[in-house]
Amino acid sequence: MGTSSTTDEPSHQVSLDIEKLAKSVKDELEISNPFSDTCCIYKVPERLRAVNEKACTPRLVSIGPIHHGNEKLKAMEDHKRMYLKQFLAQSEVSVERFIELIKEKETRLRNCYAETNGFSSEYFIKMILMDAAFVIMFLLKYKYRDFRGSRDSIFYPPYKRLEVGNDICLLENQLPFFILEELCGLSPIYGNSPKPTLIELTHSFFTTAFDSWAVGDILGRVDFSEVKHLVDFLTIYHRPTEQEQYGELEVITVPSVKELHQAGVKELNEKACTPRVVSIGPIHHGNEKLKAMEDHKRMYLKEFIARTKYEYNCSNFRRRRDSIFYPPYKIEDVKIDICLLENQLPFFILEELCGLSPIFGNPPKPTLIGLTHWFFSNEWGSWAVGEYLGRVDFSEVKHLVDFLTIYHRPTEQQQFGELEVLTAPSVKELHQAGVKFVLSSSKHLLDIKFDRNKGILEIPRLQLQGRTEIMLRNMQAFEQCHGLKDGYVGDYIFLMGLFVSASKDVEMLVENRIIDNWLPSNEEVVQLFYNLNIGNFVSREDFLFEGLIKDLNAFCERPWNKWRAKYFKTPWAAISFSGAVIGLILTVIQSVCSILQVV
Template identity: 60%
Template structure:
């Protein structure tokens, strides 16, 4: 039997196996160093399929990808030149080297990856480059939106064909986010504004939202609400209407409330609320007045609300008030007449094509909305409304007022008829007495 070279061959095979194991072990260790898949700090998610299938366009960027989830998609690649241009401008105005920004991102890479439900397996080099370009784009977009001096004449986002209207929506989609902390740190490292007073990124973002999304943003909120812990722009929007800490709610048997028309028929008067917090809906049982803050509805409303709802459902949050608000408004607005009443009372500012579109909007938003009767935010409110509508006297009084005293002439006519009836009765009594 031929045995020459067998020992040498076995040694080579053993050495090769050892090398393969070592390479594999190094690969596994590298994966473990970036343990982002199930991190407690995850805050940027893929929208659940059960929500996406209801309106996929509401969760999908039209022009620009931000972050890893939609990165590299063919229809979004056209904005790459804009990202490069914005990065050049950011570097030029920052007086910080590109190496300085890359070093900062590299130090935060694990934390950044931990923020995403998935990062598409990007290499460290590719991931850092993507974060830098996307962060520079978002920061420069916020600056240009608020300060016209930052806009260049060749910028088609802010000049014809005015792509900013799509971009401002794209950067508010849940799947299209960067962690807010990296935007803050890169912005803070830059020397944009030079010796002039430099707004914080929170102030800059707030300024953007009050212009771009006045339907949801509250103008005088800074200093009253803490934005320091926001995780991204979607949560920034949600935080505008964050309620104060609540006492535990009583469990409801069922989440149900009268419609606006039913409330109106029961004598409830609708008043435009002075508060800008949409959750600040108040009912005065003694006066029978329901105070509701103004709600502006337009074509972007569904997209913005859907992404806030998706974030609430994906993230472990102390409050889920956006979903509860949408549920309540859906209960109120079940028919065109309900919308008409709130429009007449200036509670709803409707920029949608019709009242019917408003009804459809809340119907659609409530498909897939998760609401719990155990801790419904408006538990006390709907209990009071149901109790008020359940009293027959309130309905009788309202019917009398709405049907017979709804105008001065109607009131005069009814009063005249009552007086005439009284006089007729008196005359009849007198006639009877004369006969007797």
């Protein structure tokens, strides 16, 4: 009883104690903390961290639980103990009283952090006391030289003051401000003037260390009573007043790829296949960088189990303070991660689990296919078209990446053929040969048609944004790994790479509304398809656009079109050529007239 064993797949099946496994899952759910409305200290989203990791990571000292235990920061633990000893001596308050206070506030303290490392109560309280004493003493010593006393290596050689000052201003390296204030409240060295308050000490530190941001004369005019931590303290300095109104931005300008590269921003293309915040399935499970989301998974499992007991109601699925859908808004990273080939679960198991729940079913209850389609049609622009759901068969879908590929599976009318030449003219070259570009009414991206008699090339609209490479790269990888018979995603990438070999090609497609470019520049579109074509597989024997490329090459090889492309590349070339022809004609006429006069 409580044990299950099957013989369908003997190589993977072992005796399984269902009751024991269920107890293990329930135990994990019991230790999961609910989402808190008071959360204010977060890990920096991976999309920001990837740009400059050093700007988010402490170099010398850890404050709070997020970086606690980091081997590179352990050298400062002795310094913390020394500062705690000084803090206790200055305060004339017993360590037991401070521990008592922190214990009373433990739940509130834990709720301030979006992610915890599962510290025991004893360890957590000890860490808070050590780190809080360190921050308080650092601020005191920073303002008052008398407090520096002995030869402190933070304020004397090798002068670690700058590094510590930077570290305590990192979002991931914070303590809630209220606990610093309450600990100070027990000490006779803080209070009313001339004794400093913690707000005054903090302000003094910022006006010295960040003078251009933290303006000295603002302290009496700004309310810091609700400050959450030191980073929040900095943001409050320049919080907009009631007179400063937000408005709609008409023009958005961003640096070009070249300017970003010159500024030291690294290319992030290699991360198009690797999850940033959450692991799904076995491939990336256990990755240290993704472990923080395990608590989130337990919380979601707890909600899923609870909701299977109630009737369907979609109005309150986000009712708690969920850091995916509320600050720090991890939704963008999660949306990308669940669409990576290495981060998938078989679709059938998702459907079967949903089948056990009363919140899924027939309308108005959603099906999993309906929910997935809704997600893709909202998030992936022109690739997942809303009206396709009723006309495309998703019954055999393997996982979410496969779901995406199915949207533009070729129809029976779109035939694969053997490709003789693996080259085609670019958009600019086609334009010079007389081809006209027209936005197709079709929503099917692969439905590219060329009328060789009229010279009209119809291309469906393609929206390009920051996530486009991730989407296409993972469909491309699935197509290659799974050995799909028709590699239409790879064929589409190859064709678009031929079309847009320079920024002028992109400019023409943008002007004709064929490309809706949300990337910073036209050069980035060229780079996008160049990157995608690295490692792209194309078969000469079975190429979806064989007929299209053949017709385009034939059109450009027509004598008149070839001649036109050669001599009418630019308006100036056309004017120059026309002038030469007119000059030649006038010369001939003049010569004939001269001959006639002689005769």
